[in-house]
Amino acid sequence: MAAGQVFAREDAMTIAQPARAEGAKPAGAILELRNVSKSYGAVRALRGVSFRVARGEIHAILGENGAGKSTTLKIINGEIEPDEGEVLVGGAVTLARDRKAGDIAMVHQELAVFSNMSVAENIFVGRMPRRNGRIDIARLHARAAELLRLFGLNIDTREILRSLTPGQQQIVEILRAVESDASLLILDEPTSGLNNHEAETLLSLIRRLRDGGHTILYVSHRLHEVLDVADHITVLRDGQYVETLANDGINEGDLIRRMVGRDLGPGVAANSAMLADAPVAFAVRGLSMAGQFHDMQLEVRQGEIVGVFGLEGSGAEQFSQAIFGIVPPSSGRIELNGRPIRDLSPASLMHSGMSYLNGNRKEAGLYMERSVAENISAPILDRLSRWGLVDRRKVLERAQEDIRRFAIRVPGPEGLPQQLSGGNQQKVMVSACLATDPKVIVLNEPTRGVDVGAKAEVHEAARAEAAKGKALLVFSSDLPELLRLAHRIVIMRSNRLAGEIRGVEMTEEAVMALAAGDR
Numbered sequence: 240m241a242a243g244q245v246f247a248r249e250d251a252m253t254i255a256q257p258a259r260a261e262g263a264k265p266a267g268a269i270l271e272l273r274n275v276s277k278s279y280g281a282v283r284a285l286r287g288v289s290f291r292v293a294r295g296e297i298h299a300i301l302g303e304n305g306a307g308k309s310t311t312l313k314i315i316n317g318e319i320e321p322d323e324g325e326v327l328v329g330g331a332v333t334l335a336r337d338r339k340a341g342d343i344a345m346v347h348q349e350l351a352v353f354s355n356m357s358v359a360e361n362i363f364v365g366r367m368p369r370r371n372g373r374i375d376i377a378r379l380h381a382r383a384a385e386l387l388r389l390f391g392l393n394i395d396t397r398e399i400l401r402s403l404t405p406g407q408q409q410i411v412e413i414l415r416a417v418e419s420d421a422s423l424l425i426l427d428e429p430t431s432g433l434n435n436h437e438a439e440t441l442l443s444l445i446r447r448l449r450d451g452g453h454t455i456l457y458v459s460h461r462l463h464e465v466l467d468v469a470d471h472i473t474v475l476r477d478g479q480y481v482e483t484l485a486n487d488g489i490n491e492g493d494l495i496r497r498m499v500g501r502d503l504g505p506g507v508a509a510n511s512a513m514l515a516d517a518p519v520a521f522a523v524r525g526l527s528m529a530g531q532f533h534d535m536q537l538e539v540r541q542g543e544i545v546g547v548f549g550l551e552g553s554g555a556e557q558f559s560q561a562i563f564g565i566v567p568p569s570s571g572r573i574e575l576n577g578r579p580i581r582d583l584s585p586a587s588l589m590h591s592g593m594s595y596l597n598g599n600r601k602e603a604g605l606y607m608e609r610s611v612a613e614n615i616s617a618p619i620l621d622r623l624s625r626w627g628l629v630d631r632r633k634v635l636e637r638a639q640e641d642i643r644r645f646a647i648r649v650p651g652p653e654g655l656p657q658q659l660s661g662g663n664q665q666k667v668m669v670s671a672c673l674a675t676d677p678k679v680i681v682l683n684e685p686t687r688g689v690d691v692g693a694k695a696e697v698h699e700a701a702r703a704e705a706a707k708g709k710a711l712l713v714f715s716s717d718l719p720e721l722l723r724l725a726h727r728i729v730i731m732r733s734n735r736l737a738g739e740i741r742g743v744e745m746t747e748e749a750v751m752a753l754a755a756g757d758r
Contacts, residue, residue, distance in 0.1 A: 526571030546725030612638035662693030
């Protein structure tokens with residue numbers, strides 16, 4: 240077995256021992272970019288980017304959405320060719336087709352799985368173990384089970400993938416890349432769909448792969464993860480190389496300043512005590528859904544931002560959908576401004592002054608084939624129409640106004656969401672969510688997969704709505720986000736309300752103690 244190989248091709252089922260001494264660094268660069276540039280029409284995605292990645296290290300690439308990370312990864316992976324510059328792999332200049340067919344494996348942020356195939360088939364697709372010309376089913380499932388055990392997952396390898404959680408599906412895709420035994424493994428936002436335990440397990444596995452001689456190119460917006468796992472960090476901004484840093488004594492503030500070119504303020508929400516006497520704008524009274532959540536009680540006052548946090552399986556995701564009528568609750572009621580809502584459907588709730596930001600912008604949040612202007616205006620077409628005909632001029636004017644308001648980086652209102660970075664797609668969604676001027680706003684994972692700059696802008700928009708007297712309910716798996724944004728946090732555990740924390744008691748430790756059942 241070659242140095243650094245993860246899994247033998249026959250029956251050996253364990254990660255290889257480190258191919259180098261503890262703390263030693265293999266010499267030489269496995270990857271080097273020299274003055275790489277790439278344009279898409281009039282848009283310069285990359286301008287003269289140069290950096291090196293040492294063999295056998297974890298090298299992170301950071302930057303805001305639109306900084307050029309995705310284009311850089313596609314060039315390295317051989318999906319596209321740069322307009323200018325060179326890409327060296329192992330010291331040799333390569334073409335895109337060489338890299339595509341070479342010793343590089345990439346896990347994209349968007350899942351690329353086969354939902355109608357089994358877990359084992361997904362892991363070994365294209366590389367099924369064979370015996371006498373036939374697929375060796377027993378060995379296929381035995382090897383898949385060993386890989387899953389690395390994550391502490393007790394999943395039936397014959398399980399059809401569509402039945403797994405999104406986080407579990409993402410782990411399966413990562414394991415497919417790991418099993419390929421590529422010398423250079425590219426992970427693009429690998430923990431975005433994972434819970435805390437899964438993310439910690441993945442980071443541990445990444446370290447073991449590095450110690451076995453593999454090189455990991457790691458992209459994440461979770462700066463604490465980057466600082467926890469990376470050996471070196473390369474920062475891009477506006478399509479240009481900024482700096483490569485050794486991960487030695489730097490902190491999140493250092494990285495943010497290099498990524499956005501400025502300091503981001505603390506952005507702490509106002510004291511919740513100031514809102515204690517404000518009228519209740521939104522209330523949940525005994526809401527239940529069989530097998531999902533039970534007897535939920537919740538109030539949100541005018542001008543208040545309330546966070547909802549729960550670990551995977553807590554029922555928080557189903558609760559977020561039920562309060563907007565996406566899935567029907569079995570009992571209980573919802574009140575807006577003290578009045579019960581009889582028709583618990585999205586259309587009725589929107590008509591009553593409520594809006595909802597979906598947590599999945601790809602599948603349920605945006606019309607990817609329609610323009611940015613059409614997406615922003617979709618909830619208020621009746622206000623932009625006359626005699627049943629949409630006033631195109633008003634649609635474009637409204638879009639231009641929100642493009643400026645939310646600093647959406649788009650060539651123009653006619654641009655398509657699929658052409659935008661994740662952060663700018665998210666800001667288009669937020670714009671559409673707020674278009675109706677709602678009194679109650681439910682935000683589900685409002686900044687998933689976006690950079691620190693876009694996150695700050697989304698948070699600023701949320702605080703601005705609260706300052707107008709709107710009531711906001713924010714569901715997020717990003718606990719630091721809720722601690723930064725919310726006046727108070729309610730915690731779900733085992734499909735029930737576990738407790739509430741506010742004020743100076745709002746710490747990660749206190750929230751996790753309730754979420755995990757330690758209090």
